[in-house]
Amino acid sequence: MTLVIGSFTIGLILSLLSIGVFISFRILRFCDITVDGTITLGASVAAVLLVQGHAPWVATLAATAAGALAGFVTGILHTRFRIQEILSGILVMTALYSVNLRVMGRSNVPLLDTRDIAAPLAGVLATLVEDGEALHLAGWRVPVQDMAMLLTAFLVTAAVAWLLHRFLLTQFGTAMRATGENPQMVRAQGINNQNMLVFGLACSNGLVGMAGALLAQYQGFADVQMGIGMIVWGLASIIIGEALVGKTGVGLAIVGAMMGTVLFRLLVAIALRWGLDPNDLKLVTAAFVFAALVLPRYGKQLVRKMLGGRHYA
Amino acid sequence: MLKIRNLAKTFFPGTANEVTALRDIDLDIEDGCFAAIIGTNGSGKSTLLNAVAGAFQADAGSIELAGVDITGQPEYRRAGQIGRVFQNPFAGTAAGMSIAENIVLAMRRGQRQGLRRAVSRKAREEIRARVRTLNMGLEDRLDNPIGTLSGGQRQALTLLMATWQRPKLLLLDEHTAALDPKSAAQVAALTKEIIERENLTALMVTHSMQQAVQLPDHIVMMHQGRIIEQYGAQRKASVRVADLLNAFDRVRRRDLLDPDVAALLARQYA
C-alpha cells in the first residue's frame, strides 16, 4: 500500500511537470530541454528557502517563479537572439546546473526538520483519526503524513490543471494554442507570436519549478542531479496519457497527462519491485519513449504491408 | 491608401545566391481600389506582399498605409490593419483548432487578447451568422477542427477571418491557386463579393489572367522585381487577356534584346 500511495503522490507531483512539458511540447510545439534544469532549480530554491525557515507555500511559489524565469530566458534566447530551440534549452539547462549549485551552496540539501506544504492538512487529518498518527484504509495503515501529502499534491495539481484548462479556453489561451500550431497565422491576426512563446515557456517552466518544489518537500531533499532525464519522463507520461484519452480536446489532454504520469509512476514502482535495477530505469524509459515515437509510424507500415494496401510489383 | 516608395529588397546580399527580389518599387493604391499583381514566376510578387505585410524588413524605401508610415512596424502590429490570405490553404488557419476558435482570434485582430472565455455564447452567435453567409454549411460545424475541412472551405474561412475586422488593406497571395477549379471560382467570387461589399482596399497576386481581367479595378504587372506596367482605371476597362499576354511577350522580347541584337539593329534599322 505504501507503494501505491507513494506512486500516486509522486505521480501527482510529477503531473505538474508533465503538464509543463505538455505546454511546451504539445501546445507550443517547442522542444524545451530547459525542464531538466528547471525542476532541480525549483527543488533547490524551495529547499533553501525552507531551510531558511520560510513558509512552505512561499518556498513553493518562489520555486515556481524561479522556474518561470528560466523558461523566460530560454524563450528570449530563442526569439530575440534567434538561437535554435534545442540549443537555447541546452544553454539554459547547462547554466542552471551551476545556478543550482550556487543556490544550494553544495550538491545536496536535506530537509530534516522543516515543515512541508502538506503540514496544515496533516494537522487537520491528525485530529480526525483516532490514533492521531495513521488512518486505516481497507485494512492498511497509512501514515497521516503520507495521506496529507497525497491529498495536497492532488489538490494542487487539480487546481493547476483546472486553471490551465480555463486559461487555454480564454482569448489569450486560444492565441497561445494557435501560436504553437501556426505562428504565421497568429502573426496575421495581430498577435506577437514571439511574446506568446516566451510567455508559454515561462508558464511551462513555472509549473516544472513548482513540481520540483513539491518533489523536494515530498522526498525530503533537493539534489543537483535530480533533474536528469525528467524531460523524458514527462514525455513518456504524455504519450501514455494520449494513449489513454486519445488526441482530442485540451481538457482531456491535460487529464490524460496527469493520468499518464501516475500510471507511469506505478509502472516504474512495479518494475523496481520486480527487481529492475534503478540504474537502468532511465534507459528503459528512453527506450519506451523511443518505441512510443517510432512504433506508430512503423506499425502503420506493418499494417499496410499486412493488408497489402500498396504493391510494388 | 497604400503608398510605397522606392521599396527594395535583396536576399542573401553579397553571396553567390544574391537575389534582388524588389527594385525601386513605387506603388499607390487608392482607398477602395482592388488591385491585382501579375508577373512571371520569381518576379517578386510575393516578396512585395510580404514586405507590405512586414514579414521582413525592406532594404530601402518606405511603406505608408492610411497616412501612417508602417515601414518599421513588426508584422504582428501591421496585421491589426492588414488582412491576409495565403496561397497555401493551410497557412491561414490553425488546423487542430475548431472553426470557432480560429475565427475568435480574427474577431479580436489588432486588439488585446484578454482573459475572457474565447468562444463565448455571444461570439458564437455572431460567428454562426457570418459563417452562414458563406453558404457552405459550415455554421453547423463550428466545433469541428478546421483541419477536417477542404482547402476551398478553409480558404473561404481564411478570407472571412481576414476581413472580419474591416482591414485597411487586404493582401491575397494567389489565394485560389492551390484549389480545384470549382473551389477556386467559388473563392474568387467570394473575394470579389466581400471586397465590393466592404469597399476594401486590396492587393491580390494572381497567375490567372482571366482573374486579373475580371476581378480587380487595377492591374500591376511585375517583372524581375520591378513594376513594368500598370493598368489603372481607364486602361483597365479596355484591357483583355490577350493584351496582358502581349505585354508579357513584350517583356520577354525586351529581355532578348541584348547588346548583340542592339548592334544588329544599329546596322539595319535605318
Added chain:
Amino acid sequence: MKISFNPCDHFMEVTVAGRLDATWAEPFLDALRNILRDGQHHIRMDAAALEYLSSAGIRSLLQIHRELTAVDGSFKVQRAVPFVSEALRMSGFGQLLDTEETATGDHGRPLPDAASAQVDIQEGMAIETLLLSPTAKLALRRVGGWQPWQPVAAGCCQEMAFPGSRFALGIGAPGSETDGLRQRLGEFVAAAGCVAYLPGDGFEAPDYLLGAQQFVPKLGLLDALICDGEFSHLLRFGPQQPGACLPLSRLTACAMDQLQTDTMGFLMIAEIDGLVGAALSRSPGLIEADTEAGRFPDIRDWLTFSGERAHSTEQALVVGVACRQPDHPVAQWLPPVPSQAGLHCHAHAAVFPFSPLPQGKIDPQQWVRKLFESGGPKAIMHLLEDDRPALGLGQSAFVRGACWCAALDDKEVTEA
C-alpha cells in the same frame, strides 16, 4: 468517315466514305482548307461511298465551295449516290453536283499566258514571272529623312496622302503636329489606298486606315520611301517541295534579274514562313537631345525585336525598296542586307490572318484591300536579317504568294 486524297493533273480528288454529319463536318472542312492553303484551288469530291449527308455536312461543302470560288477555284461533288444528290438538290445546292454535262467541263487551272510567263525553279521553290506592263517604271521619293535616334525637330514631319496608285513604307502617324503627332510615330505600310500603322504608344497593336470613295488616308511622315507608278512584273511563287520557302533577299535578287535592273520597288502578299524584324515601341518623336536612344541598353525602350521567326502561316503584306548597286544614290537610303554583299533593302511587313490568293495574274489593288477588309493587321515590323553567329534567326521568308514589282526610274528618284 474516311477521307483520302488523290492529286490529279489540275485538281485534287478527295474521296469521302461514310457519314458526313455534324461530327465530321469540321474535320472535313479543315482537311479541304489545307488543300486550298497548299495552293490547289480545284477540288473534286468523289462521293460514291458517301452514305449520309446531314445539313451540317452540306454547310461544310458550301463553305469550301465559297472559299474556293473566292480565289477563282472550283468545287464539285462527283458520283454522288441518289440520296446525297437528292439532299443537295432539295436544299438548293444542286450546282455543287458535277453532272454528266459539266463533268468534262473546264476544271483545270488557267494555263499561264505562254508568251508572258516563265517558270524558274530554285531550291525547291517555283517562281513564275508574269508580265504586266513591261515598260512601267516607278518614281521613288524619300520624304522626311530622319536620321535614326536623333531627336525629332518640330515641324519636320510632312503630310502625305495615300491614293490607290501609291505604295510606301516608313515611320509616320495620322494627324498633325498640333495634335501630338510626334508622340505617336511608328512604322507604317501603305498600299492600294490602305494604311497599316503602329500607333507608337508601346502597345504594338497596329491600327489601320481604309481609303473609301472620297476618303484618302493621310499620314504625317517622319521618314518614308514612297513609290508611284505601275508595276511591270508579277512574280508568283510557291513550294515545289514540301517545306521549301523563299527568303526575302533571294526574292529581290530574282525580281531584279527579271526586271534587268539594280533598283526596284515591290509590293507583296504572301504566306509567311517566318518574319524577323523589329518595331518601334515608343514614338521616336519622344527622343530627347543628348540621349543615346540607339545604344544598348536604352534601345530596349525604343525598339522591340521579334526574337523568333514570327507569324508563321499568316499572311503578310510587304512593301519594300531594294538596290544592289552600293554606290547608287538609293542605296544610301536603304539598310544593307548582310548575307548578300552589295544588296540594300528596306522592307516593312504588315501581318494579317491567312486568306488564300487566286492563282495567276491578280490585281494588287483588289487583293490588298481584301486583306484589310478581312480584319485589321495583327503586327507591323521593319524586316531585317539576323546574322548573329549561331543564334542568328536569318531573314524573313515566305511560302507562297504574289510579288508585284517594277524598276525604279533613276530620273524620278527625288528627296524632299
